[in-house]
Amino acid sequence: SQTIHQWPATLVQPVGSPLSLECTVEGTSNPNLYWYRQAAGRGLQLLFYSVGIGQISSEVPQNLSASRPQDRQFILSSKKLLLSDSGFYLCAWSVATGASYGYTFGSGTRLTVV
C-alpha cells in the first residue's frame, strides 16, 4: 500500500534562518506531488506541485522554493524565513493520471517562525 511520510512534525525557527521540509512517498511510482500551506483559521493554499523529477510549478510567488530530486521525494525550502512563513505545511500525492482521485496527505509540519 502507498504511504506518505512528512517531517519534521513541528519546527520552530528564527527569522532569517533556512528551512528544509521533506516529504517521501512509498508504494507508488511517478506520483504527482504537492505542497500546501494552511494559515491559522484559513483554507489550504497550494504552493507548489510537481509531475516529475525536476519539474516544479509554483502557484504563489513567495519566499519559498521546492525541489524534487528523486521520483518520490519532494522538498520545500527557504533560504531566509520570514514571520509570515509560519503555518501548517502539508505534503500530498496523487496518481499521475486520473483526476477522479483525490489527494493523500501527509501528517503535516507545524512551522513557527520567531
Added chain:
Amino acid sequence: AQTVTQSQPEMSVQEAETVTLSCTYDTSESDYYLFWYKQPPSRQMILVIRQEAYKQQNATENRFSVNFQKAAKSFSLKISDSQLGDAAMYFCAYRRGSGYSTLTFGKGTMLLVSP
C-alpha cells in the same frame, strides 16, 4: 478560475442528529470531481467522500452522503447519526476532470459535536 465557497464557518450538532454542510463552486467545466475532506484536531487530512460530476446519483459512504446539484453548482455533505469523532474541520474541494488540474479547496467549516 475555479472557486469553492463554504459559507458556514462553524456548525454545531448534537450526537445522533443529522447535520448538513454547504458548499458551492464556480466553474465553466462540465467534467470535474468534487470531494469532501475531514481535518480532525490531529490535522491529518482524510478523504471523506467523492462525487463525479457526470454521475447523477449522489455518493454515499456509510453515514456520509452528498446532495449534488450540478445546475446549481452545489455540493452539500450530510452527516447522519453524528458522533463525537465527527468533530473536525471539513473542506470541500474541486478538481477539473480534463487536462492537468490541482485540487481547489474551500475555506472550511468547523463542525462541533456535543453529547
